[in-house]
Amino acid sequence: MRAVLALADGRIFEGRSFGAGGEATGEVVFNTSMCGYQEVLTDPSYKGQMVTMTYPQIGNTGINPEDIESRGLFLSGFIVKEYMDCYSNWRATMSLDAYLKENSVVGIQGLDTRALTRHLRDKGAQNGIISTVDFDRESLVKKARAVPSMAGLDLASGVSCDKPYHWTEGLWNLETGYATVDPATLNYKVVAFDFGIKYNILRCLVDAGCDVTVVPAAFPAEEVLAMNPDGIFLSNGPGDPEPLTGVIENLRKLVGKKPIFGICLGHQLLGLALGGKTVKLPFGNHGSNLPVMDMATRKVEITAQNHGFAVDLDSLGAVACLGHENLNDQTVEGIRHCDLPIFSVQHHPEASPGPHDSQYLFGRFVEMMEKYR
Numbered sequence: 459m460r461a462v463l464a465l466a467d468g469r470i471f472e473g474r475s476f477g478a479g480g481e482a483t484g485e486v487v488f489n490t491s492m493c494g495y496q497e498v499l500t501d502p503s504y505k506g507q508m509v510t511m512t513y514p515q516i517g518n519t520g521i522n523p524e525d526i527e528s529r530g531l532f533l534s535g536f537i538v539k540e541y542m543d544c545y546s547n548w549r550a551t552m553s554l555d556a557y558l559k560e561n562s563v564v565g566i567q568g569l570d571t572r573a574l575t576r577h578l579r580d581k582g583a584q585n586g587i588i589s590t591v592d593f594d595r596e597s598l599v600k601k602a603r604a605v606p607s608m609a610g611l612d613l614a615s616g617v618s619c620d621k622p623y624h625w626t627e628g629l630w631n632l633e634t635g636y637a638t639v640d641p642a643t644l645n646y647k648v649v650a651f652d653f654g655i656k657y658n659i660l661r662c663l664v665d666a667g668c669d670v671t672v673v674p675a676a677f678p679a680e681e682v683l684a685m686n687p688d689g690i691f692l693s694n695g696p697g698d699p700e701p702l703t704g705v706i707e708n709l710r711k712l713v714g715k716k717p718i719f720g721i722c723l724g725h726q727l728l729g730l731a732l733g734g735k736t737v738k739l740p741f742g743n744h745g746s747n748l749p750v751m752d753m754a755t756r757k758v759e760i761t762a763q764n765h766g767f768a769v770d771l772d773s774l775g776a777v778a779c780l781g782h783e784n785l786n787d788q789t790v791e792g793i794r795h796c797d798l799p800i801f802s803v804q805h806h807p808e809a810s811p812g813p814h815d816s817q818y819l820f821g822r823f824v825e826m827m828e829k830y831r
């Protein structure tokens with residue numbers, strides 16, 4: 459079945475439908491990961507976006523019941539060069555096409571994703587529409603232009619959990635799958651704010667020895683402090699951090715009270731809570747092959763990333779310094795508070811998908827909690 463992708467700037471790509479049919483809109487971004495499409499699909503940070511995979515063949519390993527990063531699929535569209543329906547993997551239980559259909563995610567395949575990626579790099583990420591029902595160019599471009607901009611949208615509140623819960627699952631291994639950890643063996647009490655949290659962050663925290671209670675995005679700071687945790691974690695999540703004013707105010711009340719570690723949206727919210735600003739990047743960084751330097755050790759790690767916004771370091775003045783730097787585009791990859799036990803990173807040390815080079819950061823958080831409790 460025919461499918462068309464139209465961008466807000468008028469560029470049109472012809473392709474074929476896979477996954478759900480119909481119409482979907484969102485900000486079109488590209489992801490440079492060569493594998494791990496199932497983790498990409500289940501990453502809540504993609505809410506409001508349509509993801510183009512630059513790796514040309516997608517679907518080969520099917521879908522399995524284990525590689526999920528959240529309770530569902532939050533992205534609005536999936537764009538690939540060549541969809542492979544004949545999947546092969548010992549864990550696979552269904553095809554990607556069936557999975558997208560089951561979760562009502564509109565897909566398009568058979569278009570030139572290289573040309574699309576170069577276009578997005580040159581012109582910036584922009585809104586678009588995938589349609590299997592309307593093929594009128596003018597009408598499609600008009601619909602793409604009517605989609606609200608990602609900047610200014612509070613998307614995190616819509617993906618957070620409704621009520622607090624306890625997490626005890628550890629990291630996956632080949633023999634036993636995901637580890638079930640006895641909470642009695644976990645020594646550090648952590649409260650994790652869920653702005654769209656990826657499960658592997660929780661597994662990494664458990665693996666590092668943390669007893670984790672996940673709380674909703676709007677959970678009051680007073681109640682967090684009443685739980686007397688050893689540390690506070692701020693999760694990843696979708697959309698622009700700046701409109702989350704209530705969350706930022708709430709986080710301000712926690713600064714200086716407990717050690718804090720933030721990832722991605724959590725890092726951006728921390729920057730804002732410390733009095734800084736965030737900026738929207740032209741096309742962002744989405745992939746699992748991005749080089750970053752840890753300024754403390756000057757070691758380079760290859761990282762997983764998924765962001766369209768970044769912290770403006772100058773806006774933080776003398777409050778925080780550069781903790782990590784992206785070596786491709788020099789974006790602020792992490793900040794470290796000058797006086798308090800607080801740090802955060804823009805990339806994803808939990809990988810999923812991606813390399814595990816940055817997993818040491820969970821250990822760094824535990825060391826910090828040990829030192830300050």
Ligand SMILES: NC(=O)CC[C@H](N)C(=O)O
Pocket residue numbers: 503693694695696697698699721722723724764765766767768
């Ligand atoms: N993965 C994330 O947490 C993304 C953060 C934010 N939504 C951004 O695009 O920059």
